Amino acid sequence: MLLKDKLALITGSTQGIGYAIAKLFASNGSHLILLARNLEKLQQQKALLEQQFNVRVHVFQTDVSNPDEVKKTFDIITQNKLLLDVVVNNAGIMVDAPLLMLKPEMLHNNINVNLYGSFYVTQAAVKSLIRNKGGSIINLTSIIGKNGSAGQSAYAASKSGVIGFTTSLSKELAPLNIRVNAIAPGFIETQMVASINEKAREKTLANIGMKRAGTPEDVAKVALFLASDLSAYVTGQVIGVDGGMII
């Protein structure tokens, strides 16, 4: 039970990596605050996790790219005196297009959710972590944010931004005993990559040292490490979870 009686907030919790993180944290004794856009899925997730792991789960229908919605959610969290130990900025989208086919709204969507969303949530959450005399912030970036990828410049820019956000914030918040790290997943079996055709999939797998796609659970285990005291002296790091992928 690495997170016994801790309180972790996870964005984008209803599917893929976010779902796996929520489940693994709950199985390690953490109470949860889950944010996502789909209220029905959130309520299903709450019922399941509370029943299975005997933890308290609070859910909020929130679009993290909307600062007003984020503020309203955190007003309720504050009013209920819920003190956070861990924040996982996981909510993300991937809208791909070659540069000349990239419409402004595609660019904005990537940046708004992946980068601005992390800012809005962290800005609102950090006061709770300060009150709690410390904590851990975990941002989900991507191998594409580190290395780039043809046809994914907007997504890459948003995820590179998350890395800059992480390293800067780790310096700013270290004196307050708040650690800030990022996870950079490679090719992970989620809905986000489900639309990739078989040929492209084979080509991608050929570039992964371990010759398999990662699972959301592979990423969740690193999030658990970063959330727990096992990483008590780790901050400002970007940890790849990519099976030795080369881009």
Next chain:
Amino acid sequence: MWTQFLHISMNNTDKLATAFAEALTIPKETITEELAYQSIPEWDSVTHMILISQLEDAFEIAIETDDVIDMSSVAKAKEILSKYNVVF
């Protein structure tokens, strides 16, 4: 009525001084209206964040970003907190 107001006012002044003293780790007696951000080594950008959290906690409010930026002195803090219906 006036006695009640005075009671609230005294309590809030004390709460404010306590929040400042605890956030900046300085004696309560040294908290004056003139005390300004970055005028002493103890009130820097890091302790400013702690101060905002202490004030939010003490008065059960959520301080807007613009007000976090504007909170440049104890006197200014009182002025800003008044906007959140805190009476001094």
